Amino acid sequence: MSLEAISGVLLRAADLHGSVTDPGMESMNFLNEVVGRFPDAISFAPGRPYEGFFETSQVFDYLKAYTEYLANDLGYTESQVRTNIFQYGRTNGHIHGLIARTVLNDEGIEVDPQAVVVTVGCQEGMLLTLRALFAGPDDVLLVSSPCYVGITGTATVLDIPIHPVPEGPHGVDPAAVAAAAAEVRATGKRPRAMYLVPDFANPSGSSMPVSAREELLRVAEQEDLLLLEDNPYGFFLREGNPRPTLKALDRGKRVIYLGSFAKTGFPGARVGYVLADQPVESADGTVGLLSDSLSKIKSMTTVNTAALSQAAIGGMLIQADCRLRDANTQAIAFYRNNLQTVLDQLEHHFPPEVRTPLGISWNAPEGGFFLVVNVPFPANDAALNRAARDYGVLWTPMNYFHHDAEGDYQLRLSCSALDPDTIVEGMTRLASFIKDTIQS
Template structure:
């Protein structure tokens, strides 16, 4: 008979022996917001940054799939067997809709790159992760980020043990002079400033946007200082007034810019399809040349292997149906977000006219588009304040300090208007005003 295995107590793992990123307070802060939303389900939330579900219907998914398979059959001349294999099996690591994305980028953003420069990823988050892993090879390599900053990029850098240097963000986004100061700070400390991450249009969390002049100045600086730019553009379509500004990538002549894109806000968040445009050349020791996209593909092959073919097919169908012009296809969503931001600004102004703002020391920015704005409040906006806001006033928001790696944002809150109807915004701001008045008192 086999020997009896002695019964012992289950072994507990020591958190100090797990990766240090798991002790990052930011992870707890994001979990706390989700937990608060669960405990106070009646609270109206200005915290979520997800898109509206608009006119989504489950039945539409089959139609998008059909549009894509029709495209494969009629435009590419694929047989039924080849289409079946493409949808049911593991696929090309770089993706099967890279050419459709390239066509759409030309129409929507004026970005002209070969399809082979596009790597289709599992959301933009994977695009960030594989890009950071490829570019940051030395211990001294440092990532510059505009601060406040989207937590996805700083979280990815933390997972990969990449040093991060904040660049203070002004009302119009990161200023080239501030970027240059950060570059010099890193070099003075013995580091190598490798790349700058930023969202030039309606940034998350601040809502700030760069001027065209600042974009050109940043590209010149990147050339002078041998700096790469990681441009993330999830909100560029959603302009409140005026015309869209050119992306950094469309202005890029020196191939300094890697461009992150996602269909979460402009098509279908549940598909989890993003991409990175990496058209930079990479030279090998024997003089061989490849695209950076091919190098990123090697890393992706060791993470997710390939992005879901079914998800790509759904997005591909939507691109085909739009005539590869997503900006036009998003006209209804653009109008919704414009009305939502206008309503949010109008209600803040109604509850806090200039005289009352001055009395309270209260203010907010007025973004030209996107989902977010920032309110400066006369109290500490932390987890305890959020708890009181949800429990006593039925309204949720996000603390800006969660996005600031340089210790700022302690008396600021981020408001998102992307998921609320105009009526909900009216009620939500009324609740928020009650909370702010109580805290200020």
């Protein structure tokens, strides 16, 4: 739009919050724009669930199950059921008891239902938690690097400084966390909390061994750090056995657990939660829970999480007997096969005698939705555009997730949204793109 065509007030980007012009905030918009421009391209970009699992009728079944639960199990009158579904409701949510039962069954996490905050997706949980914990400009958030853009973007919006902690092939090294905390303190600031995804991280797919999790809890105690554990992918193993979450191992209430039903249920509900059972002492000496503090902030942001969405997720939990791991048996097998198919196709198109001269390599995550391919050319927006336009395949540049140049020659592949046959075709297109780009 030209300035000549504008009438009325003209706002200057320089007068808006810095997050509006931050290049890091543009990555997902660019990706969405590319997807829209090339709708026929096979996309390994989104970490969204496979739509073949969803039936429209399920939502109505969930709502029915939830209203029957309110009436039969909780003894609600017809009027109380109606109010629960149609009105604003409790700020911290009304399915907190069901969530507490579910995390106990699935993860062995024991938490008071009053410590559960039901949020508008996990993203709101991040915002509430960061806003509550970070009191001033000297409080710094440590993040794994590479890191999910949702948390770094939220920190940018809230003017919270971040300090990256390099991630290795087995996730975050506790010694690196301790070193990062020392570096922050050396500048006169306070390392307040560390955000990480211990199981099959987005974007790298890395997963922390149990011994490293236990050591990280010791480091958190030593450095007076809170740990923000995000766990959307923990169910989806390709090999091995489930590992205990940091929250399940935590005995000092150092871990604030960020959960979501986007991958284990359906993202359209936009329901997540925070397990915030840390005690908070008020000025008058009374002690409450961190969940109460989050409630105050939530009441001034989203007021409460949509009652209808909570009812749908609540009904899903009831139908699953609050055992989502068992309910996701089909999805676990599907995503395991998808990830293995991607790995098999990489091996097929780039056997050792081919990939070594070309300078191609990749990791082999033990589960989750993502893996990373290393390439000898810049895997940037221009390359993504060319892959979509000329080869009909999409992926995500890893530089979106880094705060240095480490990801400039890497691309992220997500295996979750496609069926196996489409993955095979998509990997053929991707292999052609990579080989042609290297040889051009």
